[in-house]
Amino acid sequence: MRQLTLPLDGIKTYQPEINYYDNLATILSGDLNYQENGNSNNTHQSHKAHSFPAKFPPQLPRQFIIELTNKDDIVLDPMMGSGTTLLEAYLLERRVIGFDIDPLAVLLSQVKVQPFDIPNLKKTGSRIIEEANKALTLYSNTLLHEKEKRFDLETSRFIDYWFALETQLELLALLLEIEKVEDKKVKEFFLLTFSAIIITKTGGVSLALDLAHTRPHKAKVVISKAGKFIVGNEDSEKPKHSILTKTLRSPLIEFEKKFFQIIRGVLEIHPYNFPPIISYGNSQSLPLAASSIDLIVTSPPYAANAIDYMRAHKFTLVWFGYPIDVLAHKRNTYIGGEGFIKLPFIELPNRVIKVIEPVSQKSRSKGKALSRYYSEMTLVLGEMYRVLKSGKAAIVVVGNSTLTGEDAKIHDCLVEIGRAIGFKVPGVGIRQLDRNKRMLPAGTDINKSSQIQQRMHEEYVIGFYKP
Ligand SMILES: C[S@@+](CC[C@H](N)C(=O)[O-])C[C@H]1O[C@@H](n2cnc3c(N)ncnc32)[C@H](O)[C@@H]1O
Incomplete structure (x- = not known):
């Protein structure tokens, strides 16, 4: 019998399974401008339940959850804000864990990821x-x-x-x-x-x-x-x-x-076997076992109080019984706060110190705020490393900041800190921001240099991989 010879063009040839690390790198180098794809109305109605500053688009955590986890895997957001990651993970039938230091963020996430009668x-x-x-x-x-x-x-x-x-x-x-x-x-x-x-x-x-x-x-x-x-x-x-x-x-x-x-x-939320764990908690010391988490998707606050969550949230929290002086104290404990707080001594990488120096020369207090931010983020990234299973990733979304007109190079510094902790960084994705839509900080402190201006309209998606 004559054997059929098939033309090679157009035929899918066998490819070995792409490994996790390469897959992560590929996602990060792809198009992450979900809003520009016209899909923004295509998200779950619950995401619009309550306004919250600097939410990320639901499509962002969704893509990483779909591509990097399986059903029943554990997804964590240790600074959950409005609970975007948690709701998406829950809808995709992943086990979800979320923490935040802000009482309103906890309330919002709890209600969003909760089936009701x-x-x-x-x-x-x-x-x-x-x-x-x-x-x-x-x-x-x-x-x-x-x-x-x-x-x-x-x-x-x-x-x-x-x-x-x-x-x-x-x-x-x-x-x-x-x-x-x-x-x-x-x-x-x-x-x-x-x-x-x-x-x-x-x-x-x-x-x-x-x-x-x-x-x-x-x-x-x-x-x-x-x-x-x-x-x-x-x-x-x-x-x-x-x-x-x-x-x-x-x-x-x-x-x-x-x-x-x-x-x-x-109305649309369906109950999933594993009830979400959503609670008040500090991302610098997570109440979780080592090597227990399959994926983290999160976005920390901006540096130097660029978004002051308490400024708006106290308008509600006073009605819930929080005295105004307690809220003022609480405000200073958020990551990125500007006042003094007691932290353990943390050695920052040289390149990070080089970024802080020019800010400190112009303003001691802004320099301290930036140094505090990078120290706090060292603790957070350290905790993420500890709780992640090896061979898994943390996706960290950050905007940039300028302090005293100097570029704070947030994503470069976080990558540096992450590497010092032990993470590998397969890539950093860039997204364009619509600052008005996202309730981001007003750009009052923006240096006129166009490169910095441009970076203030971008957001960075860092992939941290735990080997
Ligand atoms: C940029 S928002 C997160 C927004 C979230 N990705 C969303 O889509 O809604 C950062 C969050 O970090 C929280 N935060 C600040 N300091 C924290 C800490 N020490 N531990 C946990 N959460 C903290 C803030 O309260 C805020 O909700």
């Missing part, structure tokens, strides 16, 4: 809104009394400065009803809804104009629902003030709207 949520939501409305009309004096009981003087001052009295009463009416919910998970869902009406780009129901990019600014003119001037007066309402004018929104109405928006996200 939707009819029960709807029933509870209607009851909360109905009872809060009743309390507002019947017991407003009790609500005022409640305010005095709950907050210390300094916290009360903060609340009075940023929230109109009518808003405070509605928020308290809602909060009292939410606190009556017995099921912890359901209560968390409603606390998150409560927070989502305060923390928005435009400052939500507070008197702030902006709770995202900059220091919050109070509106110069605020008009109540009944048309009364709460802040400023008629004379203030000249055209030059128009962008600083805010019309008060009712927390009860906003809560109802937000509730229906968030519930659309939880």
Whole structure:
């Protein structure tokens, strides 16, 4: 019998299985601009439940999870923020573990990665809104009394400065009803809804104009629902003030709207055998066994407090019972904070010291902040190395920063630190950033040199491989 000879063109020839390290390098050198691919609306609704600064696009963790792990593998995000990695991993049926030092990040991630009984949520939501409305009309004096009981003087001052009295009463009416919910998970869902009406780009129901990019600014003119001037007066309402004018929104109405928006996200979540572990925790000392994790996908904070999480989050956290002085103290403990904190002595690689030097020469305090950041990140990368299984990777996404006009070379330095710890770095991917969409720090401290300007609009995806 005549043997058939096949033309070679167009036929898939056998390729040995690409190994993990090469696969990681290939992903990192590929296109990581997910938003530009037009897929950004194609993500899970829950990612939009609550605003959060510097979230990464869900497609990013998703790609690495799909390509580098299998079902039931353990995926960790030790600085989970809004829980983007965790939700994606959970939806892909991976076991998920997440930590954050920020109480709002913990609440948000817990609610996002949690299946709910939707009819029960709807029933509870209607009851909360109905009872809060009743309390507002019947017991407003009790609500005022409640305010005095709950907050210390300094916290009360903060609340009075940023929230109109009518808003405070509605928020308290809602909060009292939410606190009556017995099921912890359901209560968390409603606390998150409560927070989502305060923390928005435009400052939500507070008197702030902006709770995202900059220091919050109070509106110069605020008009109540009944048309009364709460802040400023008629004379203030000249055209030059128009962008600083805010019309008060009712927390009860906003809560109802937000509730229906968030519930659309939880509808699609299906329960997975392994319940997620999501908790308050410090990425510099993880409560995890060595060599236990299959993949880490995470993004640490920016250096030198470029994104001040607490600046916006305290607008909600005071209502949850955190006194304002406790929050101020807590703020300094976040990675990338600017104040002094006690850290063990950490030897930084020479190249990192060379980056810190010019910053220190221009400003001692900025130099210290940068040195603190790299020391903190040494501890974090050390922990990641410890908990990863060998032959597995940590994907670390970082933006760049300038301090005193000097390039802080964040990704170069982190690569250097990672290598000193023992990681191999198969590649660093670059993504273009849409700074407005991502709630990133306003570029006030940007040197005019175009190369640095350009790097501020990029984000780096570092692949750390544990041999
Ligand atoms: C850039 S955000 C993470 C955003 C996240 N990738 C997302 O998509 O939402 C960085 C997070 O690190 C957290 N963080 C700061 N210091 C920390 C620490 N010592 N331990 C754990 N988390 C910390 C911040 O609270 C913040 O939520």
